[in-house]
Amino acid sequence: MDEKYFAQKIERKWQRLWRERGTFEAVPDEKKPKFYCLEMLPYPSGKLHMGHVRNYSIGDALSWYKRLQGFNVLHPIGWDSFGQPAEQAAIKQGVNPRDWTEENIKQMRSQLQTLGISYDWSREIAAHRPDFYKFDQWFFLKMLEIGLAYRKNSEVNWCPHCETTLSNEQASGGVCWRCGTHVEKQMRSQWFLRITKYADELLEDMSQIEDGWAERVLTMQRNWIGRSKGAYVEFNVQNSEFKVKVFTTRIDTIYGANSIVLAAEHPFVQGNLDEFSGEVQDKVDEIIAEHAKPKDYGEEVEKDGIDTAMKAINPFSGEEIPIWIGNYVMMGYGTGAVMSVPGHDERDFEFAKKFELPIRQVIKPAVDAVDGEENAPLTEAFSEKGVLVNSDSWNGKTSKEAIALMTDFAETNGFGEGATTYRLRDWGISRQRFWGAPIPIIYCDSCGPVPVPFEQLPVELPESAPFTGIGESPLSKVDEFVNSICPKCEGPGRRETDTMDTFVDSTWYYFRYTDPKNTEMPFEPKTANYWLPVDQYIGGIDHAVMHLLYTRFWTKMMRDIGLVEFDEPATKLLTQGMVVAESFYSKAKESYVFPDDVVIERDETGKVLGAKLADGSPVRVAVEKMGKSKLNGVDPNDMISIYGADAVRTFSMFAAPVENELVWQETGIDGAVRFLQRVWRFVYKWKTENANWTADENSADLSKLEFDERAKNLRRKTHQTIQRITENFESGQFNTPVAALMELSNAMYDLKVEPKTATEGDLYAVREACKSLTLMLTPYAPHVAEELWEAIMGNETGILESDARFPVSDEEVAKEDEVEIAVQVNGKLRARVKAVAEVTKDELEQLALADGKIQEYTNGKEIVKIIVVPGRLVNIVVR
């Protein structure tokens, strides 16, 4: 052990030793409880950013903690290495995407190793390698077999910037998830995965994970799936054999329907265009054009529509009502047709007002309205449930009863049925890209689309392709790839040139970690069932819907084909907050400026008054996502080489709870460095100045040791700290343990015993504190911890090889023998009294009443009651 803490030196040393010893390689072991700790796999951009550092620091802390608790921990890493940036690099720089990707992986791997994350590198995987994507294709063929994969010509989301189709999830909010461009609609034939088959299960199985997943994630998924229960009702069209089917969640309001409103894209409209007037045809065109236009978020569009002059018959009342076309009815939801009930739906109300259509009240509030109000014209839609009025024989029924009875009635009479609709759509996975897993299909003129036989997998990507950035996917221009033989008739065939959405790779990559070298199967079910489900998954909230929904679906699919035995892939999910930093914008220069060029002005309390440039011009300070253009990005490599990986990791865990946004401030990290140095100096001093330092403490008889007050206090603090930190880790709190460790190290300094003159008791207490502190520090700063461990124990065994365990607190030692009790009068703190820990309630009461200060407040007053909370406080209520 050196006198000075030199981070880089010991970090390199332990990273080498861990690698040589295979310290983190995981082997299934039925005798040990398993723990699968997983962080979302990175895209190999070539550069680690602070978000990665935070993500992996959290996972690593938990992995170390669990290892020290005796768990068999699997902590793997891999690369989400298919995707757009590699293809962009090919287009712009003329490099081969494969070489570009491999080079990036190499760089990022070395950066991760510099950070000292305890991965089992022997299980590393990469999505772009044929041994991995072979099984993307394998899964696709399986799903084709059981009807979960299918091809369909339909309107799909198209990102004009990325020039590819997108799934609904990736086009959420009408913009491309990757570049933010407004998506367009395009007719295209593409492959879909039938995720909708699992819609109900995806909702209902949330009960299995609701304890471990953040509520907001489940809410987002629930909203996204968007299940609503209601009924289909068919309206006959007058003088026509057509029927119009509507979906409604409020069949109880059907007597209030004043019209049927159709989407402009509705087949009934499109099929009867010729029969409509020119005016109607123009309106239809206008609405369709308007729908295709990009809309701003939150933008309200004015209701518009037109009467088709056709009539529909209300199957309940027999009433004849007009059929309209309305811009507010969407073809993509329900049936693309609604019954308009202006009295009880806000949108219908607005529509009816605009076109002066009749508004009828058919539901009244369950609690009787004020006299006369029932017949007064509605000034707004009453969209709550209530009691039916103006509805023939249904009058007087509650909405709830009526919904059930009227649905039955419609069913019995053949003009409707109960139904559930979803917002969720099947997952379109075709992408017009080169750098992805080829979809294993061959198109044959006589046999149609034919799946590639399993034995012929993988369908490998060609070495290269012409990357021009224009026209169709580069794959379609590689003749050797495209030209093929039909597996069925052996005639000429053309390969599918679309590749799979890269989200396919990330749906199941972490199953592959359990058996990464398997060439026959994606993984051995037995092995996967040992390690999975994931015990803790850690990643960004941005994947709340896309990745996390897909992977839940995939798990259920794998269960159904017999690969796994559980329903949900991860029992706990932690969504970490973003790492952000202060950015500085100069109005005078109309650009962001480097933090180093900014002078911060403060008052004497340290409050920031403002920021200026050297020339005095003001600078706006904001906390924003890190980015190149904002000049506020922080390079983890720089941080590590300045402060060391341990300090960077400790600070990133200490500065904020993991779910919160983390504001990266370089001054903050100094605190972490100081803390590590303090611990280091303490151990160094004792090790070098106390001759008995590394003697085996087991040879000392604990019962014969004498501890004076100071040593006792230190031991108490040590054991209390163990208690606190264990509780924190168990509840997923990672910032407060660092604070607790700092407190413990402060207590060690407070001992003020010189190593040279220490008694045996002192030495024991100090060694106990040092050992405990070191082991509890391991999850945050494993390199320093290993080095300290070596110094404390006096040998060269690593922490895990030494069979060390996370310290366990001794309750007897942790217990305070004297407690401070707060004494309140009428709930206000008036005094503090000291008492032995075992003090009884009565004694406490007497003690409190005897206090001079308290007597001042109670003199001459009547004591109403006294509340005693053992070990905490006494509250005297006086009048």
Add this chain to the structure above:
RNA sequence: GCCGGAGUGGCGAAAUUGGUAUACGCACUAGACUCAAAAUCUAGCGGGCUUAACGCCCAUGUCGGUUCGAGUCCGACCUCCGGCACCA
């Protein structure tokens, strides 16, 4: 609009789940050491009042409520963040 989450010092944040609010760290101030600086150590650090040692009052977004006692529970409101959205 609907759903979810959050508001605590100059800042990041703690608070055993209803029991001494502001732990720990950053920043700041003063002192020690030093020729000096850095580093380190020591002390102070929510606001106001006070006769300044003792002590009092007010403070966890706002206003109410429950309770002996509320940052924590309940009701209403304000603000911010996130998600979804003519979803029928």
